[in-house]
Amino acid sequence: MAKITPRSQDFSEWYLDVIREADMADYAPVRGCIVVKPYGWTLYENMRDYLDKRFKDTGHVNAAFPLFIPMSFLQREAHHVEGFAPELAVVTHGGGEVLEEPLVVRPTSETIIGYSYSQWIKSYRDLPVLINCWNSVVRWEKRTKPFLRTMEFYWQEGHTAHATHEESLAEVLRMLNVYYDHMREDCALPGFRGRKSINERFAGAINTFSVESMMGDKRSLQSCTSHDLGQNFARAFEIKYLDRDNTEKYCWTTSWGLSWRLLGAVIMVHGDDQGLRLPPRIAPIQVVIVPIFRNDAERSQVMEVAEPVCRSLKASGLRVKLDDRDETPGFKFNDWEMRGVPVRVEIGPKDVASRSVGLARRDLPGKASKSFVPQEGLAERIHALLPEIHASLLKQAEDFQNGNIRECFTWDEVREAVQDGWALAPLDDHPANDERIREALTAKSLNFPLDQPEGEWACVVSGRKVRERALIGKSY
């Protein structure tokens, strides 16, 4: 049986052990980079396909922009270059020659896409432009951790241009909700939609929104961000349109991104001491069939049932694996539990006789997870079970998250709360206050949730009267 560190003993080691033992990713021979192995990549592809469909359903189309960006482009938006300059990978040589102008490997594509938009957009009739790209970007990171912080990471970046700020802000919030729905409905991940503090805004944005989710160690993961870029990039790249009134105006632009970090969240929110627990919609394998036998006679008897069961489940649209390896059932149970397969079907000689199967669900512990059901109608039963497993994973995560957030109204309460969870506390959105929280508590203001009760309170740092509360906690 594969050995992994217990989750409660060392969460960070547990995380790395699960990634290794579930065969999701490996370290690459390039500092800060990882190789995503087929099991991990299939999970990423499944998540990507659901999210891509949501983008298309909201009127977006995909396109592709270059990997390289001229250094001078980054410099056109002052805050943008200031934010990204320390993290750049720079190509100085190409085709055996020194380049006249160094090329940056894209850390994000606002600048080069801004250039194209300035060429494409002429009139109000061309608006809005609603484009998304699936690609990888590079940011030089000192410390890395698979999926959570890697030098090269895969993500999508959406870039839109609009005629008015009203429209662009609506887009920013629309995409925040698309992410939120994707997380809940496809990945069984709860979270809080909110506005980031001034200090935590994207470099070049006038406002940044995020979804923050609580991981199994009670730290937060910023799962995605959606940026209101105002007219900053439109001015830097001359993205203008001729309006109905025949005057030339700057566009309002947005960008929004979600990366393979979310795969890290799936591991950290749902996993347990036996390994992954994958939400059924995105699981690479939804059902594993384990035949149980002690000798060749039993083997052929059992396989005669297991094979048609496998075929009928596949034909019903399920992603199914029949594990006919030459290993013990115990080994196989552990292996598929490690990989987080939502449903296990066991078929032994007794099941053959009674025309039943053993059914085990990965989301529940111990005996509650197991039952015996008839072979007849198995596909329908499993199709009905999968949404139940999804709902159960989401509820467990939501209960855990809500159970570890405390409403606080004083600095002392906040200090205590962030030792073992999050605080929800009145906060004056000022960089000095963020700084104080970071230094004194090694925590961050995560975001100001969009759903706020009415009220006025004293900021827990400055004492100034405010109307908003922030989530405060340790974060990835």
Place this chain on the structure above:
Amino acid sequence: MAKITPRSQDFSEWYLDVIREADMADYAPVRGCIVVKPYGWTLYENMRDYLDKRFKDTGHVNAAFPLFIPMSFLQREAHHVEGFAPELAVVTHGGGEVLEEPLVVRPTSETIIGYSYSQWIKSYRDLPVLINCWNSVVRWEKRTKPFLRTMEFYWQEGHTAHATHEESLAEVLRMLNVYYDHMREDCALPGFRGRKSINERFAGAINTFSVESMMGDKRSLQSCTSHDLGQNFARAFEIKYLDRDNTEKYCWTTSWGLSWRLLGAVIMVHGDDQGLRLPPRIAPIQVVIVPIFRNDAERSQVMEVAEPVCRSLKASGLRVKLDDRDETPGFKFNDWEMRGVPVRVEIGPKDVASRSVGLARRDLPGKASKSFVPQEGLAERIHALLPEIHASLLKQAEDFQNGNIRECFTWDEVREAVQDGWALAPLDDHPANDERIREALTAKSLNFPLDQPEGEWACVVSGRKVRERALIGKSY
């Protein structure tokens, strides 16, 4: 009406004009790079999805490897580094510091994947490894042309490892056939499967196979390649396995790739003076509905029919666009012809009265393309028509290709044939002969087709007796 250069007048200008007017791609502000616009990218995605399914159906899985490769990795396989060194983009700075070892932006991933395989493969039980990656690679090119030759290009690269040469060679040919089927059945593109000459092998391969297709200007496009890497990369990266007989052996590896060049082939093979003609399976829009009216009364009368027709076609699984723009029907006809939409449905006041529609297919010229059909049963009719359009495009391309290949047995015949088509001629596979063809004819030996008649002939260059004939022609 958009102006494009006639195809017969200047094929190269025509190609660039079509790409611009059909809104497929744009030049990027980085030398040698392009931006693929939504219409072009959707076409690429459709092609990718069909090919990806074929890979999965033949037992392959996707994964992701890093963008960057340490320079020292490329140097481990002598021919490989010699072939790629002149084309590399090199990252020398990262995170504000000079790197100890420069990183190469991958031109192809044999080396870094070879390293991972050497870590992953221990025993014969781990074989075969059948992995594919969808990504982009960078090769510094002096002259660029959208899709055909760009510094950064999107492609897929498959990398497999096997226990025996028999198995790896079977894989090389299996994937060549997967490509061939994808081209014919999804893209309506004919071509010739064959072995490349020694001179034209991939850097580090012991044998390279390709599919060569004739473009509309009678030049060849090498649409894809499949490489038998022998044990070259296995030795360079120590990819070894413990065999059943308890001895350690080197693996046999393969790689195979198909890029967005194939999108260029779709344009160049099927396009005409009106623009693109897209095969129905991969067309971003399969059916466009153009309402025809002279005033608001007619407009609302026509739209009352056009909208439910659009909904019913969509519901049947077709990709449909109802063009309700404020433009003339003539403008719309030209616009959608330029974009190569396979089927156009026209609905005017007379059609409303007669419960019929005008139906125009893009694959046939003039009057043959048009008919009037009842509104009832339209979806079924179009579903039956699309494979017919596919077959018609494939046949036109195949007739053109076959009609422009001449069997040749002397140098003079070859010289004449390659002025306006391809030669199929006996050729001794020796670099000196390739060189002579290149210098004297500005042509290439394209490949030695797998389907060869039995026989023995004199090589058209050296006079030496040979048993194989090569396709010879000008190429991209």
